[in-house]
Amino acid sequence: MISVSEARVHLLELVSPLGTELVPLAEAAGRVLADDVAARRDQPPFAASAMDGYAVKSAEVELHAMFKVIGEAAAGHGFDGTVGAGQAVRIFTGAPIPDGADFVVIQEDVTAKGTLITITDAPGDNPNVRPRGGDFKNGQTISAPRLLTPSDIALLAAMNIAEVPVARKPDIALISTGDELVMPGGTPGPDQIIASNTFGLKAMLEGLGAQVRILPIARDTHSSLRTAFSLAEGADLIVTIGGASVGDHDLVGEVAADLGMERSFYKVAMRPGKPLMAGRLDTSAMAGLPGNPVSAMVCGHIFLAPMVRAMLGLPPLQEVILSAPLAAPLGQNGPREHYMRATLTEDGQIRAFERQDSALLTVLAEADALLIRPPHDPPREIGETMSYLRLI
Amino acid sequence: MISVSEARVHLLELVSPLGTELVPLAEAAGRVLADDVAARRDQPPFAASAMDGYAVKSAEVELHAMFKVIGEAAAGHGFDGTVGAGQAVRIFTGAPIPDGADFVVIQEDVTAKGTLITITDAPGDNPNVRPRGGDFKNGQTISAPRLLTPSDIALLAAMNIAEVPVARKPDIALISTGDELVMPGGTPGPDQIIASNTFGLKAMLEGLGAQVRILPIARDTHSSLRTAFSLAEGADLIVTIGGASVGDHDLVGEVAADLGMERSFYKVAMRPGKPLMAGRLDTSAMAGLPGNPVSAMVCGHIFLAPMVRAMLGLPPLQEVILSAPLAAPLGQNGPREHYMRATLTEDGQIRAFERQDSALLTVLAEADALLIRPPHDPPREIGETMSYLRLI
Numbered sequence: 205m206i207s208v209s210e211a212r213v214h215l216l217e218l219v220s221p222l223g224t225e226l227v228p229l230a231e232a233a234g235r236v237l238a239d240d241v242a243a244r245r246d247q248p249p250f251a252a253s254a255m256d257g258y259a260v261k262s263a264e265v266e267l268h269a270m271f272k273v274i275g276e277a278a279a280g281h282g283f284d285g286t287v288g289a290g291q292a293v294r295i296f297t298g299a300p301i302p303d304g305a306d307f308v309v310i311q312e313d314v315t316a317k318g319t320l321i322t323i324t325d326a327p328g329d330n331p332n333v334r335p336r337g338g339d340f341k342n343g344q345t346i347s348a349p350r351l352l353t354p355s356d357i358a359l360l361a362a363m364n365i366a367e368v369p370v371a372r373k374p375d376i377a378l379i380s381t382g383d384e385l386v387m388p389g390g391t392p393g394p395d396q397i398i399a400s401n402t403f404g405l406k407a408m409l410e411g412l413g414a415q416v417r418i419l420p421i422a423r424d425t426h427s428s429l430r431t432a433f434s435l436a437e438g439a440d441l442i443v444t445i446g447g448a449s450v451g452d453h454d455l456v457g458e459v460a461a462d463l464g465m466e467r468s469f470y471k472v473a474m475r476p477g478k479p480l481m482a483g484r485l486d487t488s489a490m491a492g493l494p495g496n497p498v499s500a501m502v503c504g505h506i507f508l509a510p511m512v513r514a515m516l517g518l519p520p521l522q523e524v525i526l527s528a529p530l531a532a533p534l535g536q537n538g539p540r541e542h543y544m545r546a547t548l549t550e551d552g553q554i555r556a557f558e559r560q561d562s563a564l565l566t567v568l569a570e571a572d573a574l575l576i577r578p579p580h581d582p583p584r585e586i587g588e589t590m591s592y593l594r595l596i
Numbered sequence: 597m598i599s600v601s602e603a604r605v606h607l608l609e610l611v612s613p614l615g616t617e618l619v620p621l622a623e624a625a626g627r628v629l630a631d632d633v634a635a636r637r638d639q640p641p642f643a644a645s646a647m648d649g650y651a652v653k654s655a656e657v658e659l660h661a662m663f664k665v666i667g668e669a670a671a672g673h674g675f676d677g678t679v680g681a682g683q684a685v686r687i688f689t690g691a692p693i694p695d696g697a698d699f700v701v702i703q704e705d706v707t708a709k710g711t712l713i714t715i716t717d718a719p720g721d722n723p724n725v726r727p728r729g730g731d732f733k734n735g736q737t738i739s740a741p742r743l744l745t746p747s748d749i750a751l752l753a754a755m756n757i758a759e760v761p762v763a764r765k766p767d768i769a770l771i772s773t774g775d776e777l778v779m780p781g782g783t784p785g786p787d788q789i790i791a792s793n794t795f796g797l798k799a800m801l802e803g804l805g806a807q808v809r810i811l812p813i814a815r816d817t818h819s820s821l822r823t824a825f826s827l828a829e830g831a832d833l834i835v836t837i838g839g840a841s842v843g844d845h846d847l848v849g850e851v852a853a854d855l856g857m858e859r860s861f862y863k864v865a866m867r868p869g870k871p872l873m874a875g876r877l878d879t880s881a882m883a884g885l886p887g888n889p890v891s892a893m894v895c896g897h898i899f900l901a902p903m904v905r906a907m908l909g910l911p912p913l914q915e916v917i918l919s920a921p922l923a924a925p926l927g928q929n930g931p932r933e934h935y936m937r938a939t940l941t942e943d944g945q946i947r948a949f950e951r952q953d954s955a956l957l958t959v960l961a962e963a964d965a966l967l968i969r970p971p972h973d974p975p976r977e978i979g980e981t982m983s984y985l986r987l988i
Contacts, residue, residue, distance in 0.1 A: 229780050233799030280776030282787045339956050358796025359957040366781030383672030388621050389758030395674045395692055404750025407625030564731050565751040
């Protein structure tokens with residue numbers, strides 16, 4: 205058996221960034237910026253008014269000063285002339301500051317009479333001018349890799365980036381294996397259950413930025429598994445679920461080996477989770493997850509999520525390990541790293557659920573964290589600080 | 597001027613849950629469960645083995661006991677007969693426990709010779725049996741409303757729910773207004789800038805579960821605005837950006853009033869944000885956001901996000917207000933509630949950015965939090981606890 209971190213290192217060796225594609229800006233949110241992009245202009249592209257008011261010369265600004273209004277500057281419609289001594293231009297937020305002016309007296313500080321204005325409230329020192337390029341300058345870059353947020357999308361728009369170079373989405377094929385499985389909506393026989401892992405993993409992996417295909421369930425025969433692998437051809441990552449140790453046989457391993465897979469490892473010292481295998485099959489990375497529903501989902505969080513991030517060109521997520529004080533004591537941990545289904549209390553403590561059987565999807569659905577216990581972790585008291593992964 | 601919380605109450609009065617649609621399970625992640633759903637079966641559907649081993653009668657389990665193996669039970673293929681005294685059935689994880697047996701001796705505790713097995717390691721008290729219905733029982737429900745996570749999807753699959761009743765996605769039409777705006781990819785004139793708000797808001801609102809259309813930019817004329825409103829017809833929510841106070845005119849308000857909108861309010865005591873308006877236009881709710889890029893995005897977080905949640909049938913998100921100690925002091929706040937662009941430090945403190953101008957998209961893109969300051973909040977020292985909203 206190997207440790208969780210050794211297994212993760214092996215898995216990450218199987219994948220690499222997938223290259224770049226251009227997508228329209230409106231479809232770039234949640235994608236990973238793959239190349240640095242440079243602003244195509246200054247923002248603002250001109251010195252602009254930050255307020256509604258009157259553009260004047262700063263040297264003339266003082267209480268009771270009077271100006272003649274000679275024109276108007278609105279957003280999209282600047283004032284073409286020049287502001288001279290004793291002159292003002294009516295100006296609105298976002299409009300270009302006219303030549304000759306360098307100060308905007310806000311309209312609340314002014315009394316207007318016809319085309320004359322008087323400063324009737326102390327205007328302060330703030331010129332209310334946004335300098336040209338004050339937000340960003342032509343050529344200023346956003347650095348890749350970067351998971352693009354809504355704010356990033358707004359910024360890319362303002363930079364006039366209509367098409368965005370993003371990492372290609374990993375193509376992941378999910379194969380669940382087992383004679384006991386029936387697809388949701390089917391009618392299970394007396395010894396059968398509904399396939400749930402592929403659906404949960406698809407949702408998880410798509411949320412991380414992958415494109416996921418659920419392949420037909422593979423039966424516990426060589427030919428059925430071979431068919432499933434052939435349908436998965438061309439995927440960046442093939443994930444099998446279950447069957448890694450079916451009874452006395454290791455059907456998935458055998459078929460994968462027949463197809464030329466070099467297996468990297470087999471068993472990982474974790475709960476829930478073992479057995480687990482991985483390797484390469486032609487151009488695809490391949491990972492074999494255990495069939496227990498909770499084990500499969502936890503392995504998805506622990507192993508597949510970092511692989512997806514790596515394929516997207518994102519750095520590993522070490523920093524996502526959080527910590528919180530225990531809300532209830534825990535006994536001694538065994539020899540395997542244990543990812544306990546847990547919940548965060550309102551006052552920020554963490555509490556492991558009583559029932560940790562890896563078959564319990566109801567418990568997983570209530571969990572919002574996986575409490576991490578290293579191998580042989582000693583008994584823990586209330587208030588001790590424990591590491592956890594946040595589930596979303 | 598009205599307060600942020602008053603404004604939010606008004607806005608929430610404009611919307612209500614939108615009703616339900618059925619979607620295939622594979623498309624239900626991230627949607628909001630709209631009706632309670634009930635499991636269509638017990639899980640497991642039979643008492644099942646939790647381990648690989650041998651199914652026997654618990655009364656016979658003791659060190660050195662010997663059994664004759666009379667058959668095999670695998671997942672999907674139960675054993676049809678009954679386990680009698682002195683008998684055992686080879687069994688694998690997930691297989692039905694055969695009639696007559698109620699205990700699984702794990703294979704590591706057994707020595708096998710032909711069809712005879714002997715218990716050679718103390719088997720302990722755990723029967724390694726998952727009772728029928730131990731995860732969930734037929735008819736057990738998942739309660740609506742609930743934002744469906746990957747784990748929920750796995751659970752729904754196991755319950756054999758192939759189609760899921762979810763809240764219809766809010767249809768949101770975004771109209772940016774202003775003669776100064778050009779779409780990304782266009783060639784702006786000397787007084788023009790690139791429309792960024794609609795792109796950022798689309799990404800944000802789609803991430804919250806809405807379906808968003810960006811309409812053509814409306815020019816600062818009655819006819820152009822009227823055209824835009826006609827294109828938005830049928831939307832659950834129409835959002836205009838900018839133009840709520842264009843110079844001395846309030847074009848959006850005038851045109852909306854012509855079209856029959858009753859305006860609910862106009863100015864909100866917040867930074868960044870005012871002016872802001874809202875009302876109803878036929879069957880649509882309507883919200884008018886300010887045109888400053890950061891103001892529009894912050895108003896999206898503060899006002900539109902709760903509206904989307906309400907249309908999806910989700911409860912308000914009071915609990916999402918977090919708190920953290922200040923990393924740098926803050927001066928006195930003015931009369932308006934201030935949502936300061938801020939960042940969380942590695943050790944969990946919060947630091948507001950120096951530059952809080954509502955035109956700075958570069959600052960917003962670096963922010964991962966909005967630090968919330970109530971009106972007239974006094975000066976704050978390092979270490980004082982401040983409220984914030986997490987930006988994602």
